[in-house]
Amino acid sequence: MNLTTKRTLGVVAAVAISFGSVVATSAQAAPKSVTLAFESPLTGSEAGLGQDELLGTQTALYEYNLTNPTVKVNLLTADDQADSSQSPGVALGLAQNKAVIGVVGSCCSGATKAAFPAFKAGRLTVISPSATNATLTDPKSSVNGFPFFHRVAATDAFQGPALARYANKGITSPKDYLIDDASTYGAGLKALSTPSLKKAGVSIVGSDTVIAPATDYSATASKVVASHANVVIYFGYYSDAGKLKKALDLAGYKGAYASGDGTDDLGYITSAGKESAQGTLITSQSVPFELAAPASVLADFTKATKLASPASHAYVTQAYNATNVFLQCIKEGHTTRSSIQSCVATETFTDVTGAKFNFTRYGDIAQGAPVGAYIVKDNDIIPVGNA
Amino acid sequence: MNFAVVGSQFFPLLINGLALGFIYVLVSVGYTMVYGVLRLINFANSEIFMLGTFATSIVSTTVFKFNIDSHPSHGMKLLLVLLCCLLASMVTSAVVAVLVELIAYRRLRTKGANRLGSLISAIGTSIVLSEGVRILTHSIPVASPRVLSKFYVFKIHGVGLRIDQMLTIVFGFILFFAVDRFVTKTRLGKAIRAVSMSEENSRLMGINLNRVISLTFLIGGLVTGAAAFMYMTVYEQTVFNVGFNIGIAAFTAAVLGGIGNLRGAFYGGLALGLAEEFFSVLLGSQWKEITVFVVLVLVLLLRPNGLFGEAVQQTRV
Structure with a gap:
């Protein structure tokens, strides 16, 4: 074997070893x-x-x-x-x-x-x-x-206006009472719905915050009855949404009751009771x-x-x-x-x-997403289109 | 301050407050009786209440097969269901209360353990019971289907009294009155009062201390169980930590009225129930608890032993 051959073999061997090590490294880097x-x-x-x-x-x-x-x-x-x-x-x-x-x-x-x-x-x-x-x-x-x-x-920047629209749809001279659960979600959604309600000329006759989970909603229900509201919007999650609806019914409230996607769960019907839950209006980004x-x-x-x-x-x-x-x-x-x-x-x-989608720099879907309208019927929450 | 709403909704608020207040009264009887004889805050009383609510729910759903599609009962069946639920709740709470005394407190007491030991044992028992139910129920609230149709017994000018509220107020009053009579008039009641005055002298007079203390836990458990049944009749929902808020409220009521004083628990419970309702309307629901505790602190500043309390050394059950 001459020097040139030795050098050639050496280079080949070095390349082979390097390649092998690269392959080995890649194999190690890709976990199973x-x-x-x-x-x-x-x-x-x-x-x-x-x-x-x-x-x-x-x-x-x-x-x-x-x-x-x-x-x-x-x-x-x-x-x-x-x-x-x-x-x-x-x-x-x-x-x-x-x-x-x-x-x-x-x-x-x-x-x-x-x-x-x-x-x-x-x-x-x-x-x-x-x-x-x-x-x-x-x-x-x-x-x-x-x-x-x-x-x-x-985001609730879309749901807030949609909930305001859906809750008051078909109601002549709506008088709304707004109740939130003091959570990040509930208080935030309430803040984003209120401007749309005002813009639509809805009269906001009262507002309350009940820290959830709560036991007794009877005082809040009394306030709603006294305000002569014909629409109540609850901004919070399903368990307390159900307790509030039950208290409203017992206090004699007869108007519409609406809530956001936190109430989009069958547990709401269990919490409110089947009879009380009927006709509840729910908006949800859930498709x-x-x-x-x-x-x-x-x-x-x-x-x-x-x-x-x-x-x-x-x-x-x-x-x-x-x-x-x-x-x-x-x-x-x-x-x-x-x-x-x-x-x-x-x-x-x-x-x-x-459909194709990608995220914006801050994490939202660039293409936007719809907000659905739902209603409680029997033991189910039924989609009825977009809110 | 929303005085206009208080004016227009005064009677509904008064009735709601009384119904809530009677639930507080009965739970605070459990706290105050045990405190009277042992000088111990039985923190497990809130979990004794919680187990009573679950017993009520279990009997209505498993024994009588009520579910979300069921209609409320009427006539004799309603009476049977309500009696069975009440009995189950009272017996469950009473049995647990007696077991708690036997397991968590008696040995510490007989061995002369430090009071702090009993206090930790009380808190530990409370956590064990609460966490045990949390694990069993996955922390999911349990809604109890409506057994009793909530009709108005009477209604005048839009103001009325619902059947569940009436039951709570009337039954709560009768039960409290019975316990009060039992403690003041019967031989066993006198033994309880004797132990609360002086453990040492009672022993010398031949009173069986262990028996009297077990009896106190038994009565406290029975009354707390009745409160749990009434709570389920009014609110129809429970969860593993339901006892926490009710327990804090009832303990507050006991302190407000003068802990160790049975009649203090009565007035304290009613005052708290009414205060919660009216403050919720006057200031907004989010201020309810703050105002209630501010009132409590103010009362204790003026009357350190509560509204009807005696000096600690003179405390009577």
Whole structure:
């Protein structure tokens, strides 16, 4: 073997070794499995909201696993009870868990906002199916979730005016009484509905704040009756919305009763009682999964969740879309927190209807999203179009 | 201040406040009786109440098969359902109260443990019961289907008294009166009062201390269970921590009236129920609790032993 041959072999060997090491490094860098977390209330008074959304995430993961992917995705569920005193601890646990590369959740604005510091510290990307408080993505707000927080539902800046419209639809000389639960979500939605009510010439005859959870709504009901209101709008979650409606009926109130997407849960009918709940008007950014999803996805829903139909389960569509954002990024090879964050912020995604969407710089859907109108009938919450 | 609403809604507010007040009265009887004999705040009383509410709900839904589609009962069936629910609630609360005394307090007492030990034991028992139910129910509120149709017994010029409110007020008054008579007039009641005056002298007089203390917990449990039944009849919903707010309110009522004083619990409970209703209207619901506690502090500044309280050394059940 001459010197030239030796040098050639040496270069080839060096290239081979380098290539091998690169291949080995790439193989090590691409994990066989990653973990997505689902954070929402799974127990507690608002558990229905989280349990519904989990169905959408389970369906998306079921479909992903059917494709026999190179990177397996594990699901870690975390229960924040929609409680802003509990969610920081839950979020910290997820942020410290190195296997978790993204979070679907939380359902509720107060819990979401309280979790921001932990998620920001852990540089963990979050996509909420239903946290709708406008300040969460407001660049002027000191507590926004930029750049890690995103959501796939319209904000309350859209729901507030829609709720004001829907609650007073068809009522001549409406006199509204507004009640909120003092939560981030409830107080925020009330503040965003009030200007629309005033602009529409609605007379606001009274306002009250009852810190939820509360036991006795009889004093508030007395105030409503004394005000001669013919529309009551409650800004809060379903459990207390039901208690208030029951107290209003017992006090002799006969007018319309409306609430936002926090009441879009069958637990409302249980809480209010079937008779009392009838005719309640609800607005929600939730898109009924049974209307939005093609037949094949609905079949997957049944296989993944063992439920016959997604009807009456709120925000399944949004949870499915939020989970698929992460899954698309993982399919494309983004398996670290930083690359997931960059993928979510910059790429375009496809929702369950086949429509394309992407996020704005501060985390909202650039294309906007509709606000649906619903009504309680028998034991169900029925969609009746857009609010 | 919304005086106009208070004027137009005075009677509904008064009736709502009295109904809520009688629930507070009965729960505070549980606190005040135990305090009278043991000088101990039985923090587990709020969970004894909570278990009573669940017993009521379980009997109506599992024994009598009420569900969201059911209609309220009438006639003899209604009477049977209400009696069974009341009995279940009272017995559950009483049994738990006696067990709490046996397990959490008796040994500490007989071994002469520090009062702080009993206090921690009381708080611990409260947490164990509450968390146990939280785990069993996944913290999800349990709505109890309507058993009693809420019609108005009478209505004059739009002001009336609902059947559930009437039951709560009348039954609450009768029960309180019965307990008061029992404590002041019967032999066992006199034994309870003797122990509350002096444990040592009662022992020397031949009173069986353990029996009297168990009896006190039993009566406190029965009355708290009755309050739980009435709460479910009026509000039709419970949750694992339902006892917390009610317990704080009833304890406040007991302190307001003079803890250890049975009649103080009566006036304290009614005052608190009425104050909550009227302050909610006058200042707004979000101010209700602040104003109630400000009033409590003011009362205690002027009368440190409560409205009807005696000096601690002279406290009587």
